Amino acid sequence: MIQLLGAGGSLLAGSGLPTPTFLTYVLAFSLAAVICFAAIPRARAINAADDTRNGLVALVAISGVWAALQVGYLAAPTLSLQYGFYIAGLVVGLSTVGPWLYFCSAYTGRSLHDNPTYRRIAIAVYLVIVSIKVTNPIHGLYFTATPTTTPFIHLMIDHGTLHWLAMGLAYALATVGIFMLFELFAQVDYDTRPFVGLVGLTALPVALDILGSISPNVIDMSYSALGVAAFAVGVLFVYTDRFETIQLAGQYDSPVVVLGDDDEIRDYNRRAAELFPALKDGLGEELATVVPTLSQCPNNEAVIELEIDGETRYFQSTTSPFSASRVQLGRLLVLTDVTAQERYRRQLEAQNERLEQFTGMVSHDLRNPLNVAQGNSEIIHELLTAAQTDDGRYEPLTPDTLETIDTAAETLSRTLQRMESLIDDLLVLAREGQEIDELERVSLAAIGENCWAMVEGKAATFVVDDDLTVEADPDRLQQLLENLFRNAIEHGGRDVTIRIGALDTETGFYVEDDGPGIPADKRDNVFESGYTTNREGTGFGLSIVSEIVAAHNWRITLAESSTGGARFEIIIDSDDANTDDAPSADTDVVDTTTDTDAVDTTTDSDRSGK
Structure with missing residues (x-):
């Protein structure tokens, strides 16, 4: 409905020169239109996915048309033209919501814009609202238009309830897009303050829209095209690289x-x-x-x-x-x-290295005793064959022959026993280096006492200086202590004293003895597989200790004890152990010596490197 002011529907005729306020409005929307149209090539050239780029191009293009229609509404010479421009602006302005949501969804990595159901619903709602707008001259329910001279001569619009419902829906949907952008800004951890400001500019015209509905000094029209123009300038001309970086970072x-x-x-x-x-x-x-x-x-x-x-x-x-x-x-x-993957890869590499090492040790360390066994079995076979007669009987063997056979048989037996020891130690070495699945909190003193009970002998002494609670695999920790105990007994003498306790300066424990110790120039070699100073030993005792330490992610060092013996220090990460008081009622040293002297722990196991 239009209430005409003046004959022929002419509004501006005889009104004189345009007022500064009028020029400000026309200039603002004209500039917005020019900016939006100029931004189209820039929007088409951004380095982004097609859907993001297409959404932004459509947004600035339609906003440019909308701003141009607003200029037409303000500057058209007749009421009828102003009325037509205004309705066209309503139709085009509503259509900007679609590209805005499309752009926001694509830019933030969502797929809402590709959902066919959402598209059909959006088109249906849009067509219903547009039909109400374009038929307003018939029913007048969306708005009424009345010529006015405040703040300058123009066609004043009085919006109806349907307009406010449609505008509320449009701004609610626009807010959804803003929320998607702000959520991305919060996630990417970049300095997004410039873009927060730019997105805020798109919402600023809402204040002008509200002010226009309550103040006669502000025209009641949509100002959203101005916000889109400011957003386009910021995104496409000032912060282009940051705009694209944020989208990339969101991935x-x-x-x-x-x-x-x-x-x-x-x-x-x-x-x-x-x-x-x-x-x-x-x-x-x-x-x-x-x-x-x-x-x-x-x-x-x-x-x-x-x-x-x-x-x-x-x-x-x-x-x-x-x-x-x-x-x-x-x-x-x-x-x-990639910590988990890299640790797994390194674990596989370590396992492969151990497998190759195991294969090499089997082929190398078993070859010599196997040759010895084969040689002695051949001696026995040759002597017995020489004593065999044609009828299959054996002639009486001479004392020298019997002695030779007996010596060869003893050598063969010792060699087979050594091969058995080698195989057992090699299997232990391969097993102890494997990854540990679960750790338990165990007492060092308790494990040490269990180990001592497994060590044979009567003359050695075992002393717990103080206790330590550690997170470890109990079985492997026991194997570690047993090997160190046997190593000390083998090389320290039958009456050696072995002590365990917590380290003073680092989290961990020590095992030391009062034996002859290990020369400084030999300490780098004692943990090598096969290294031994005992002809009867396999050389794997301390190699097994080293593998157990590595499997726990601990460290082991070798030093000299206060009495000149060997001192093995196992350093544990501070998060993996807690020092407790020793469970002794009268003293902080637990002496587990039995009888009146000591426990003899002589054993046939060797001590690598000492």
Whole structure:
């Protein structure tokens, strides 16, 4: 409905020069239209997925048309033209909601814009609302128009209830898009403040819309095209690279660093700054100067090792070209935490190395006793064959022949026993180096006493200086202590004293004796497989100890005890052990010597390296 002011529907005739307010309105919407149309080529050139680019192009193009129609509504010379421009603006303005949601969904990595059901519902709702708008001249339920001269001569619009319902729906949907963007901004850990401001500009016209409905000094019309124009300027002309970086970063939940053409640091996210605090003061500086570790990463995939809170973690670095408006600006460096995979890979490598080592030791260490056994069996066979007659009987053997056969048989028996010991130790060595599945909190003193009961002998002495609670595999810890005890007895003498206790300066425990000790120049060799100073030994006792220590992620060192004997120190990470008081009622030293002297723990097992 139009209530005419003046004959022929002419509103501006005889009104004089345009007022400054009128010129401000026309200039603002004209500028918005020009900006939107100028932004179309820039939007088409952004380095983004097709759906993101298409949504942005449609948004700025339709917003440009909308702003141009608003200029027509303000500046048309007749009421009828103003009325027509206004209805056209209502139709086009509502259609901007679709591209806005399409763009927001695509930019934030969602698939809502591809859902056919949502599309059909959106089109149906749009057509219903548009039909109400374009038929307003018939029913007048959407708005009424009345000429006015405040704040300048124009066609004043009085909106009906249907308009407010439609506008509420449009702004609610636009808010959904804003929420999607803000959610992405919160996730990517980048400095998104410029874009928060730009998105805020798209919502600012809502205040003008509300003010226009209550104040005669502000025209009651839609100002949203102005907000879209400001958003387009910011995204496509000022912060283009940041706009594309944020979308790329939204694809990663990992540390990301953006590098320029000359590898200068252009941007980074919070996760990257947590790993490399130097990034915070390194914007614009070369990566090699700020974070040398990252600069050494090749262009292809590489794994770097970092110490984080005392834990070794592994990150795979990948780089990819980074472009803005299809012009390459540098590289995107992404670090992916592959600690679990790298540990598993290294575990497999260690197992393969142990398998190769096991195979080599079997072929090397068993070959000599096998040759000895074969040689002695051949001697016995030859002597018996020589004594055999044609009828299958044996002639009486001479004393020398019997002695030779007896010597060969004894040698053969000892050799087979040695081969059995070698095989047993090799199997233990292979088993003890395997990964530990579960750890238990156990008492060092209790395990030590159990081990001592398993060690044969009557003359050695076992003393617990103080106790320690450790997280360990009880069976392997017992094997470790048994080997160290036997090692001490084998090389320290039948009356050796063996002591265990907690370390003073580090978390861990020691096993020491008062024997002759190990020369300093031999200490680097004692943990090698097959190394022994005992002709009857296999040389695997301390190798097994070393494998058990490695399986627990502990460390072992060899030093000299206060009495000149050997002192083995096992260092445990501080999170894996707790020192407790020894369970003695009268003293902090537990002496488990039996009888009046000591327990003799002489054994046939060898001591590697001593």
